[in-house]
Amino acid sequence: MAIKTLLVFFILTLFYSFVINDTSETNEFVSPVLKTRRPFNRFSFSGKSYYVNNVVKGNFFLAWQFCRQQDMHVLSIKSQEESDKIAAFLRNNDLNKDRYWTSGTNLGDENAPWMWLSTGKKLSYTNWDSRQPNNLNETENCIEARFSENNDFKWNDEDCWTELYVICESVPDCKT
Numbered sequence: 001m002a003i004k005t006l007l008v009f010f011i012l013t014l015f016y017s018f019v020i021n022d023t024s025e026t027n028e029f030v031s032p033v034l035k036t037r038r039p040f041n042r043f044s045f046s047g048k049s050y051y052v053n054n055v056v057k058g059n060f061f062l063a064w065q066f067c068r069q070q071d072m073h074v075l076s077i078k079s080q081e082e083s084d085k086i087a088a089f090l091r092n093n094d095l096n097k098d099r100y101w102t103s104g105t106n107l108g109d110e111n112a113p114w115m116w117l118s119t120g121k122k123l124s125y126t127n128w129d130s131r132q133p134n135n136l137n138e139t140e141n142c143i144e145a146r147f148s149e150n151n152d153f154k155w156n157d158e159d160c161w162t163e164l165y166v167i168c169e170s171v172p173d174c175k176t
């Protein structure tokens, strides 16, 4: 009798190990690429969430489409403190070799002050690289953020049709 009980227990254990466990893992399968990429490209700071897209490049307008598809907006940077946090994240995750669209633009009116399209507000803080904005060839109306030769996180006005990566942001009430 004891042997029969042990045998049943053994069979049930095998069944659980090979069938039930395998099924639950299959149901929760996540692409190894997504598993490794997504968590590292997202971070939060002071109530804002950020998502760094370093996979798909696009012009300023396609960058907007990409962020809206994530239910987010294109980046706006309001302070040196925020800029430093973003720069640290990019450096720590080896993302500081690329160039990223922000939502900064003067495309609507070149004579008006630069603004963040994500909030509709004028820049409250600027972090232009040296000799920028220079409106090279009079075609540069959108702000990119990238690292300078000194590894400083800086802004440059760029042609809106240039294909770059983008940083998206999520602001709960869009009032900051």
Ligand SMILES: [Ca+2]
Residues within 6 Å of the ligand: 132, 133, 134, 135, 136, 140, 156, 157, 158
């Ligand atoms: Ca420029």
